[in-house]
Amino acid sequence: MDELNYYERVYGIVATVPVGRVVTYGQVARALGVNRGARAVGYALRALSDADGVPWWRVVNARGGISPRGEGHGAEIQREMLEGEGVEFGLAGTVDLRRYRAEIAAR
DNA sequence: GAGATGACGGGCT
């Protein structure tokens, strides 16, 4: 049950991200109290289901870019979703974190 | 229970 609890914790954080804003994996990890757990956050999102209602597409890496995944075109979909919310991507395929990064509270 | 994996991050070459 603890494992499911961890996922739930990550989802809870991601759910607080407003529309048109993004957060980094490391940021979410910090909110959980795990300063170096960015990787684990990515793992949690990997197991996320489409029907969970969690805005996973608002989570990007420290550079403001979308991390490539093994299978599926989720990365492309993520970009489309963000652009649909008004988030603009630079030429490098990254967003300006100074402008779109949302501040999240610890859980 | 031990070793390998990965939607990351930071540091070094």
Next chain:
DNA sequence: AAGCCCGCCATCT
């Protein structure tokens, strides 16, 4: 500036 390597964390095999 770009790329490579090592370290962290929770989960999977």
